[in-house]
Amino acid sequence: MNASSNGEPKRRILVVDDEPSLVDAVATALRYEDYEVEEASTGRAALAAVLRQEPDLIVLDWMLPDLEGIEVGRRLRAQGFKCAVLFLTAKDATENKVEALRAGGDDYVTKPFSLAELVARVQAILRRTGAELPGDVLRFADVVLDEQRHSVSRAGTPVELSATEFNLLRFFLLNPRRVLSKGQILQNVWHYDFGGSTNVVETYVSYLRRKLDPFGPPLIKTVRQAGYMLETEPP
Amino acid sequence: MNASSNGEPKRRILVVDDEPSLVDAVATALRYEDYEVEEASTGRAALAAVLRQEPDLIVLDWMLPDLEGIEVGRRLRAQGFKCAVLFLTAKDATENKVEALRAGGDDYVTKPFSLAELVARVQAILRRTGAELPGDVLRFADVVLDEQRHSVSRAGTPVELSATEFNLLRFFLLNPRRVLSKGQILQNVWHYDFGGSTNVVETYVSYLRRKLDPFGPPLIKTVRQAGYMLETEPP
DNA sequence: TCGCGCTCTCAGGAAACTCTCAGGCGAAGC
DNA sequence: GCTTCGCCTGAGAGTTTCCTGAGAGCGCGA
Numbered sequence: 001m002n003a004s005s006n007g008e009p010k011r012r013i014l015v016v017d018d019e020p021s022l023v024d025a026v027a028t029a030l031r032y033e034d035y036e037v038e039e040a041s042t043g044r045a046a047l048a049a050v051l052r053q054e055p056d057l058i059v060l061d062w063m064l065p066d067l068e069g070i071e072v073g074r075r076l077r078a079q080g081f082k083c084a085v086l087f088l089t090a091k092d093a094t095e096n097k098v099e100a101l102r103a104g105g106d107d108y109v110t111k112p113f114s115l116a117e118l119v120a121r122v123q124a125i126l127r128r129t130g131a132e133l134p135g136d137v138l139r140f141a142d143v144v145l146d147e148q149r150h151s152v153s154r155a156g157t158p159v160e161l162s163a164t165e166f167n168l169l170r171f172f173l174l175n176p177r178r179v180l181s182k183g184q185i186l187q188n189v190w191h192y193d194f195g196g197s198t199n200v201v202e203t204y205v206s207y208l209r210r211k212l213d214p215f216g217p218p219l220i221k222t223v224r225q226a227g228y229m230l231e232t233e234p235p
Numbered sequence: 236m237n238a239s240s241n242g243e244p245k246r247r248i249l250v251v252d253d254e255p256s257l258v259d260a261v262a263t264a265l266r267y268e269d270y271e272v273e274e275a276s277t278g279r280a281a282l283a284a285v286l287r288q289e290p291d292l293i294v295l296d297w298m299l300p301d302l303e304g305i306e307v308g309r310r311l312r313a314q315g316f317k318c319a320v321l322f323l324t325a326k327d328a329t330e331n332k333v334e335a336l337r338a339g340g341d342d343y344v345t346k347p348f349s350l351a352e353l354v355a356r357v358q359a360i361l362r363r364t365g366a367e368l369p370g371d372v373l374r375f376a377d378v379v380l381d382e383q384r385h386s387v388s389r390a391g392t393p394v395e396l397s398a399t400e401f402n403l404l405r406f407f408l409l410n411p412r413r414v415l416s417k418g419q420i421l422q423n424v425w426h427y428d429f430g431g432s433t434n435v436v437e438t439y440v441s442y443l444r445r446k447l448d449p450f451g452p453p454l455i456k457t458v459r460q461a462g463y464m465l466e467t468e469p470p
Numbered sequence: 471t472c473g474c475g476c477t478c479t480c481a482g483g484a485a486a487c488t489c490t491c492a493g494g495c496g497a498a499g500c
Numbered sequence: 501g502c503t504t505c506g507c508c509t510g511a512g513a514g515t516t517t518c519c520t521g522a523g524a525g526c527g528c529g530a
Contacts, residue, residue, distance in 0.1 A: 080372030080379060106359055107342065124342070149466075150414040150458045162487060163460035200489060206509055224497075224506070397476060435478060441520060459486065459517065
């Protein structure tokens, strides 16, 4: 599994070490896992890069030409950056490990390390950090609805929906591949106990189709005399 | 610093290992750091203890008499427990480490380990998990809010805020990219239990926008019928 | 007591949204 | 082929929601 196979934005990683070949190897390995990687070779460059890139994680060498890696970590925390830090250290003494972790590092790897282990650690940390990510997310085909952000996108493109449109789509996403009668829809989305014309439903289905279909094949199928159904055409 | 010096409830930790002396040593060290610690010696006992205690973190031996530690971790995840896991493993092969991390464990320590290191790791993990706890500085995009100095700046320029404005912005910064309903905001910023008029919220959002937006793109997006959200426009 | 800043209410206006209506189109049935 | 019926959708009126200027009340320090 890579970092963005499901349409989520790539996670960003900053790699900081003064040895170009090492930075290169690590960056390549991480890019292969589909992360967005930037590189820096000094502590100050790293601080600047963080401001620009806002990475989710920093792979940070313990020994840098200008600032100690640990000092870089401290300054970031002091400025309110919460991103995770994975220290690279050549020293093997427990003392230093403890110091690194206390300084706000989330983990460390002792040089020399295998790329496989480093990548695994990175993934473990990001899985943990991933709290920012999906709230309650509903998906169907290439449609994503995020309840916390009240946002909808299709095929990666954000789509603006009004409140009623949003609720209607939400109801469809909760019942994919099932025919929903207009009565059911009225009851669940409009909270009408009953009565009333079902034309509102038709109108709003029309709105949804107009907003969603430009980005892909039709999603909402009408089943005459029965209702509507969220469905993708079989290829 | 210990776990509850600031009046927060103690964080709970469950220690699982079949070697009593080890459990004892670890538990004692953690209690010394002011965590609330329970102990278990088998996988099944651990599962039962989790149900009872709902710990924030589990220190889990890789090898247990009945269930493999990793299996305990899997079952917990399967049951929806999200608490962090720190594995204790005697095996030193990278393969196994990688497997553990991939299995959803959050970290691991190789036996033999020093208590100092273990405690440091525990604290590092809980610092992450406990991200809810307000740090000293909150940041979103180019907005920085320092709780200690009670100061706010955007794009480097200091911005003067009244107390209510400050608290409102603080609440937004604690919940970035999430829609906050006016009711939620009233409850958390104004501490109104009831559903009075939400016009105050609108007024203060207006104030915040007036003070913050001159320095950059809009930050607080209104989501009609739903609330407000701290967000930056995607470029 | 006065002045000042802060908090909050109120109300007008603008914008967005909801829903109705009616004409048109296509499918199903005769 | 023709009719009937159900569905689609453009237009627009009515309603809701939101924004914001103005100002009253309050507390605090001078």
